[in-house]
Amino acid sequence: MDDLQAYTIVSRYHHGQRVGERDYCYRVVSGAVRQYAIQPDGRRQIIDLLLPGDSFGFEAPDGERFAAEAIVEGTMLASYPWRRLLADPNPEVAQRIRDGASDVICRLQRQLLVVGRVKAPEKVGAFLLELAERLLLQPGEEVRLPVSRYDIADYLAISVETVSRSITDLQHRGAIRLGGARQVTIINPDILDMSAAHH
Amino acid sequence: MDDLQAYTIVSRYHHGQRVGERDYCYRVVSGAVRQYAIQPDGRRQIIDLLLPGDSFGFEAPDGERFAAEAIVEGTMLASYPWRRLLADPNPEVAQRIRDGASDVICRLQRQLLVVGRVKAPEKVGAFLLELAERLLLQPGEEVRLPVSRYDIADYLAISVETVSRSITDLQHRGAIRLGGARQVTIINPDILDMSAAHH
């Protein structure tokens, strides 16, 4: 841990600023980051959404890597040079790498489950629950969305309009309440994640 | 590498046999494995498809893990005990772990891109291309599908019928040719991955 701090460089990023030297991996200190790819048809697909505490950049230190950029103005990222991490004999450093990679895997797997859901309101509901959980919010506490509707759409692989309609739908069903477009209060989590139930 | 071999246990699995002790990670020697979850609505969602050479089981050595089972009769898996891997001071072992985790991450990211596609024929097309690439087939060589239509459906998050219709569609467009339900020849890769093109 102290070893790591010797390598750590914390930097500040602007909204939309590109991040992702191939030779570094990162940890989000504050703010949010999106990792995305542009599909052959021109659509943007968000691969991963990084929140405070999340790490990324563990894939293929030598291969291709997807583009990443800060979403929130003033996002703070800690960066670690791969070369040094690999050279460090300290077993704690190795463990940090494993833990970071494991986190990434779990996040991607859970995201795959969300995207794999059938109906749009389920996807949005699962997204909101996941977000609340990852932000370590108390049940009933208001969720401040760090992302736009467009980001949510590209993250869930549905259109912006459908995201909007899903949110309205969940609201009408009494699952959530809105206090501004980016402030959501989860009222009934049960409705949210198994909103598969009949029309 | 030689170090690893000391830990390695290769076992044979039957079709549908469960695999996945929490304390082990695995590498596919031959055959195929599916890793899946059951959604709250009862649907099965395949998270990852493991082919020869692929590793899995790097997520959360201490947390939850998704169910996995062999798809092909006689699947051979090499298993490695986590405890020993972590205790091994050999840097090569540590590197193996990192490489395995990196592979998993890349696979999940690519799968996220496939599932995120809009139309079913694109998903199926991308799946076939990915499969051909991962099986190290020459261009034009016949792909032997290790999975059923149901597996493809649960992997791509679409219904079996849609998978079938997509394959028929791709066939009619001259992108692929079928020699039996599980033997596909890719004729025109270009049509396959950007089949987004109008109707």
Added chain:
DNA sequence: CGGGGAATTGAGAATCGTCAAGCCAGGTGG
């Protein structure tokens, strides 16, 4: 030569994407 699961095909209903218009909030400049 049969089973029987896998795969395909069809038809109707439900869902989603697209196009278009309208709304709302924050920021700018007169």
Added chain:
DNA sequence: CCACCTGGCTTGACGATTCTCAATTCCCCG
């Protein structure tokens, strides 16, 4: 201080795609 303007968000209508249910065919295996 207010009008305006821009970008994000919402809503509506319609066409396209997919899901569901059902029936039929295929093919592997005993």
